[in-house]
Amino acid sequence: MAKQVFAAGTIPWRRVRTPSGKDELMVLLIHRRKQRDVSFPKGKLDPGESMPQAAVRETREETGLRISLGATLGTIHYELPGGGTKIVQYWSAEVSPKTALASTFKPNSEVQALEWVAASAARDLLSYDADRELFDVFMRLAAPGLLDTFSVTLVRHAKAQARSEDQPVDHLRPLTEGGDRQAHTLAPILRSFAPKRIYSSTATRCLETVAPLAELIKKDVREQECLSQDFWDEGDLTLTRRLIGKVVTRGRSAVICSHLPVLPDLARELMLASGSLPGEYVEDAARLPPAGFSVFHFSRSRPGAGILGVETYPLKH
Numbered sequence: 001m002a003k004q005v006f007a008a009g010t011i012p013w014r015r016v017r018t019p020s021g022k023d024e025l026m027v028l029l030i031h032r033r034k035q036r037d038v039s040f041p042k043g044k045l046d047p048g049e050s051m052p053q054a055a056v057r058e059t060r061e062e063t064g065l066r067i068s069l070g071a072t073l074g075t076i077h078y079e080l081p082g083g084g085t086k087i088v089q090y091w092s093a094e095v096s097p098k099t100a101l102a103s104t105f106k107p108n109s110e111v112q113a114l115e116w117v118a119a120s121a122a123r124d125l126l127s128y129d130a131d132r133e134l135f136d137v138f139m140r141l142a143a144p145g146l147l148d149t150f151s152v153t154l155v156r157h158a159k160a161q162a163r164s165e166d167q168p169v170d171h172l173r174p175l176t177e178g179g180d181r182q183a184h185t186l187a188p189i190l191r192s193f194a195p196k197r198i199y200s201s202t203a204t205r206c207l208e209t210v211a212p213l214a215e216l217i218k219k220d221v222r223e224q225e226c227l228s229q230d231f232w233d234e235g236d237l238t239l240t241r242r243l244i245g246k247v248v249t250r251g252r253s254a255v256i257c258s259h260l261p262v263l264p265d266l267a268r269e270l271m272l273a274s275g276s277l278p279g280e281y282v283e284d285a286a287r288l289p290p291a292g293f294s295v296f297h298f299s300r301s302r303p304g305a306g307i308l309g310v311e312t313y314p315l316k317h
């Protein structure tokens with residue numbers, strides 16, 4: 001099979017007030033020294049690194065900006081001059097005034113200059129067709145004002161020990177050693193989406209799955225009975241619906257950890273709370289292996305505009 005090279009990146013954006021008092025959307029372009037081209041920040045994955053982590057790291061290395069990931073923009077593909085295909089996954093990334101001020105960028109051997117340009121002028125400045133197609137996806141979100149996004153990530157707990165004589169209570173089963181490794185692998189990946197809240201089923205295997213994330217981002221885990229399998233078995237979704245409604249209305253990124261049978265209902269509630277179109281994508285996003293997760297993106301100002309994108313990660317560790 002022809003060589004495939006994986007990379008990840010972002011389209012950093014911000015709004016700037018013009019002298020006439022209007023907000024203008026700006027995007028960040030990078031001018032690379034060696035390639036003499038104009039593109040967006042991105043780069044190859046380090047060994048064992050996930051796409052979301054690489055996108056955040058590469059953006060920081062190339063621009064000095066500490067961003068987190070917004071809406072998924074999908075992947076672009078192009079043939080490399082030396083043979084093989086490059087596959088690059090992108091996200092939009094909002095750059096707040098504080099983040100922009102804290103940039104540590106200095107022209108270096110790779111990136112010669114950074115250029116904030118009006119989004120209306122950016123397309124013509126890009127060097128490559130693939131980047132122009134990516135930019136068109138970005139503008140399809142920007143034009144109707146859907147760039148300010150938040151995400152809700154549904155996580156299936158990591159691999160848990162089977163019920164045994166030592167631990168006969170399902171609710172109290174801990175993670176296996178491998179499950180614990182999965183939980184630690186998950187934490188920095190989930191951090192890429194900057195969750196502000198972590199909700200979990202009260203089951204030990206779910207709490208242990210999000211514990212490393214909670215430690216990493218210094219947030220408490222909000223234990224929710226309604227996310228547990230025991231509660232779900234009783235068949236009343238009233239509290240689950242209330243929780244998902246609250247998360248969507250709040251409009252801030254959240255991680256929710258639960259169990260395989262509960263996840264399809266959580267995904268469906270996300271669909272209903274945001275007035276999204278039904279479809280197989282909802283069930284697909286809930287069919288997760290242990291420690292797998294799906295990130296649902298919504299508009300912050302108009303969550304009722306529906307799910308803007310879903311990305312699913314079956315964690316292979």
Ligand SMILES: Nc1nc2c([nH]c(=O)n2[C@H]2C[C@H](O)[C@@H](COP(=O)(O)OP(=O)(O)OP(=O)(O)O)O2)c(=O)[nH]1
Binds near residue numbers: 042078079
């Ligand atoms: N960035 C980019 N490069 C492209 C595209 N199409 C295309 O032929 N190229 C060429 C330019 C370079 O000669 C070659 C490799 O560039 P590259 O940006 O993918 O790879 P790189 O190793 O320089 O950089 P990186 O992945 O570490 O960021 O591919 C495109 O759409 N985007």
